[in-house]
Amino acid sequence: MTEISKLTNTNLINYGYGYNSTNSIAIIWSIDDVRHATENYETVDVDLTDEECMEVLDYCLDNHDAEYGMSWDSILWAIEHLFIDKPYEPKFPVPNGSFSPPGHSEDEEESQIRREGIVE
Numbered sequence: 481m482t483e484i485s486k487l488t489n490t491n492l493i494n495y496g497y498g499y500n501s502t503n504s505i506a507i508i509w510s511i512d513d514v515r516h517a518t519e520n521y522e523t524v525d526v527d528l529t530d531e532e533c534m535e536v537l538d539y540c541l542d543n544h545d546a547e548y549g550m551s552w553d554s555i556l557w558a559i560e561h562l563f564i565d566k567p568y569e570p571k572f573p574v575p576n577g578s579f580s581p582p583g584h585s586e587d588e589e590e591s592q593i594r595r596e597g598i599v600e
Contacts, residue, residue, distance in 0.1 A: 518559065536559055537558075
């Protein structure tokens with residue numbers, strides 16, 4: 481007797497759209513998993529509501545790469561993308577850009593040098 485034939489209707493899990501535990505599998509990630517990530521990984525230090533945890537899961541669903549699947553890294557990247565404010569600071573001047581390091585006020589000469597690419 482196969483495993484499928486051993487299932488009874490009480491053990492049948494319906495995933496929707498004609499998929500159930502007799503013809504497919506489902507790997508479930510929950511808001512508890514998102515909370516686990518916020519509590520156990522140093523890269524994310526945020527407290528999220530249930531709704532924000534679902535936003536993370538929705539982001540993962542919409543942006544995951546089916547080639548690699550879903551992982552803890554997927555959750556961490558989504559949390560960082562959605563909720564951790566890390567302004568982009570290039571390591572070099574951006575040509576014709578407006579980047580200045582924090583606490584630095586660019587004067588007109590520096591601005592012209594940056595815009596024109598003049599190096600002395």
